[in-house]
Amino acid sequence: MSELIISLINTSFGYDNNPIFKDLSLYLYRGDKVCLVGKNGCGKSSLLKLLAKIHEMDSGEMHVRNGVNIGYLCQDAKIDSSKTIYEYVLEGYENLEETKYLADMVIANLGLKGNKTMEHLSGGKLRRVALAKTLVSQPDVLLLDEPTNHLDISAIEWLQSYINSNKELTVLCISHDREFLNAISNRIFWIDRGQFYIHNKGYSDLDNFMQQIFEQEEAKLRVMAKKMEAENHWLAYGVTARRKRNQRRLKDLFDLRNKLKAERARNKQLAVDMKLPALSSGQMSKLVLEFDDVTLGYNDVSPPKVIFKNFTARIMQGEKVGVVGRNGAGKTTLIKMILGDIEPLEGNFRKGVTVTISYADQHRKSIDLDKSLWENLCPEGGDHVNVNGTMLHVGSYLKRFLFKNDQFLAKASTLSGGELNRLLLAKALAIPGNLLILDEPTNDLDMDSLEMLEEMLTNYNGTVLIVSHDRAFLDDLVTRTIVISDDRIDDIIGGYSDYLRETSNKAQIKKEAAKKIEVKEEAKPKQQTKLSYKDQRDLDMIPSQIDELSTKILSLEEELSDPDLYAKHPDKYNQKSEELEKLKAEIDRLELRWLEVVEIQEGLK
Structure with missing residues (x-):
């Protein structure tokens, strides 16, 4: 130790x-x-x-x-x-x-x-x-x-x-x-x-750790008050439901990415001299953003600064697009062009005729700190907000963003950084629009807020453009990623991890592909009908082992709580602390092993 x-x-x-x-x-x-x-x-x-x-x-x-x-x-x-x-x-x-x-x-x-x-x-x-x-x-x-x-x-x-x-x-x-x-x-x-x-x-x-804690609490509460048992069961279910929801979301995301890859392959076959294929009238109504041989930069500096050149792409209705790049690469400049604040140096950029934009910037300029949360969402008065065409009471809408009743009329200046970001997202999603642009939306958010944001954006019917450095967030959500670096721009199907894989050593990939050997299909193992001797032994003995270790842990924690131990016997204190950590680690190992055996047993039923 x-x-x-x-x-x-x-x-x-x-x-x-x-x-x-x-x-x-x-x-x-x-x-x-x-x-x-x-x-x-x-x-x-x-x-x-x-x-x-x-x-x-x-x-x-x-x-x-x-x-x-x-x-x-x-x-x-x-x-x-x-x-x-x-x-x-x-x-x-x-x-x-x-x-x-x-x-x-x-x-x-x-x-x-x-x-x-x-x-x-x-x-x-x-x-x-x-x-x-x-x-x-x-x-x-x-x-x-x-x-x-x-x-x-x-x-x-x-x-x-x-x-x-x-x-x-x-x-x-x-x-x-x-x-x-x-x-x-x-x-x-x-x-x-x-x-x-x-x-x-x-x-x-x-997630595994949280699940274990909730399951342990649930077991304890079964012998305590029924009221507390019901509350904790909801907590345990919440983690399980979140996992199932994430699995479903990821499957939908991968399906959509595969569909986009197929669409892009067809478009590449149709493209000639980097010209975009013409859209049908039906596709035209679904066009959100179109970049046709766009070069973006600034002419008002000497020498002129070019951010990227010759970018050609379309973003269609319903896509969720991530934008990444180092600080100063031009992510904000790209957003400015989309918002209409600046024009491209060369090429053509256009928005779909029915596109309306909701924009949440990372500096939270749209939040009035002197006004309440309620007033920020209803600046003209009233008690309802329009969310995707549905009128919702502002109180119930704020609860969706994890705000409590006593916060509704509090000034925004009293909120933490994470809470201000949640309010900013609530305001952006309450503005009628079909293109949502989010600039670093995950800053300061806790795990529950991140889960809420991912779920809301997954269910959002419009198109989303997300500037973010949160790689896991992008991997879980976006269908494609625009990467700006060194006066060039790449458009990748998938999240940031897909970009890393695609831009890794291609020669090495080809070399590995050439060495691939066909693997014969292995014979399927015989179906297991009962636990092995070792599994059954662990299932029977681990609970008593955990009880014994728990007793030792309680004894050590009582010894370490003595305020004089560290001051008078620091070596003994360190020794006891190391022993405590080892016992806790052993309990973690035994609990994981017991859960593993239980899962095997359930699979045999």
């Missing part, structure tokens, strides 16, 4: 007599890469601020190993914008030459220029400056609150590599970017309904 470097013991914290968490205990070890998950408002950011010693706990203890340096990236860093990036990032260092070498590397990979003053930097770039300063401090523990916001995909992949290459670095990270969490994490801290759960596997196992 790695070295214990931070521990919270029986910690309680809240605001104005409103408890956020109570009697929380957690342990961070050197090299841990932990994702911190939970709903908006559950206390994730507050926990990071406690660990960063920005907030003080109401009760409990915090122990940090001597010499451990903690770096913290908050969501709303306060920066002196009169300085250059170098001056801010290198502030307080004595050995500037040695530190500047690291600063140059970090600043460049985050898409920044060190000599530039920060006075006119956007909020997104200032956040990248704050991340650079945090990384340059070379912390032993890195506390990250939404680090991928405002980063392009290349910067996110660099940050992933930086974290994964630093084996001794301990990371506790809050992020809506599931692909990022999949790539970096080896443990999960989950805050749910005031409870704190720890899982010694990465984010990719979160």
Whole structure:
């Protein structure tokens, strides 16, 4: 077991007599890469601020190993914008030459220029400056609150590599970017309904972990109150239903992608000299956007800046299109052209005659912070909104976006970043239109909000254009992806992973294809009719083994709760902590094995 470097013991914290968490205990070890998950408002950011010693706990203890340096990236860093990036990032260092070498590397990979003053930097770039300063401090523990916001995909992949290459670095990270969490994490801290759960596997196992917790709760509640049993059954069903819904959604998505590939193949056969094939009158009514040999850029700079050249494509009714590219590649410029703010340098661009646009920008300019949620959705008064031709009461509509009754008349300025994004999406979807353009819609959203957004966009009847750096979100939703890079533009059927596969080493793909050998169909194994001896033995014995381990865990947790143990016997404390983690890991292993055997048994029935 790695070295214990931070521990919270029986910690309680809240605001104005409103408890956020109570009697929380957690342990961070050197090299841990932990994702911190939970709903908006559950206390994730507050926990990071406690660990960063920005907030003080109401009760409990915090122990940090001597010499451990903690770096913290908050969501709303306060920066002196009169300085250059170098001056801010290198502030307080004595050995500037040695530190500047690291600063140059970090600043460049985050898409920044060190000599530039920060006075006119956007909020997104200032956040990248704050991340650079945090990384340059070379912390032993890195506390990250939404680090991928405002980063392009290349910067996110660099940050992933930086974290994964630093084996001794301990990371506790809050992020809506599931692909990022999949790539970096080896443990999960989950805050749910005031409870704190720890899982010694990465984010990719979160759904399984949640399902186990819900099933365990359901089993306990069966011997408790019937009222609580019914509530928890709904929770367990919710995860199961979500899985089934996702499986259905993915099947529909793959079917649609295959259909689009077939359509594109037919269009390529018809195309001559890069000219688009003519549309029939029926197809014309379904045309949303058409790019005919379009070159996009700016003539008002010297030399003129070209973003991409000779782009030819059509977007038809009902398509869901992702747009990706590094920061500054031209994603926003493409949106400006679609909105009619600028014209292409060359070629022809047109919108379908019946196209009306709803646009949700990442800066939330359409949200009036001084008005209530209700007033933002009904600026002319009234109590109903028009959603896809259906009039809905504004209260029931806000509930779809996970808002509570007591928030309806609250000012938008009281909302968190994730809640503001949900309000922005609610407003965009309530504007009658058949082309929805979303600019970084997943920023600050928790898991439940992401699920809600994916479900709503899947069921949206119109056409969707999504600018996003969230690779998992794009993979789950879009039918095609437009990639802008190095004055060129690629149009790929599928999500971001499909783009990576298509643009990977084609020569290697051909080489592998040439070496393929036909594999004879293997004889089908004999149908299994009963559990093997080992499976049956595990099924019978694991429950008692788990009970025995649970008793040991309770005993160890009681010993570790002694506040004098760490102060007087740190070696014994570390030994007990390591033993506790091993026992918890063994219970996780046994539970997974038992569930596996149960599934095998059910398959035999």
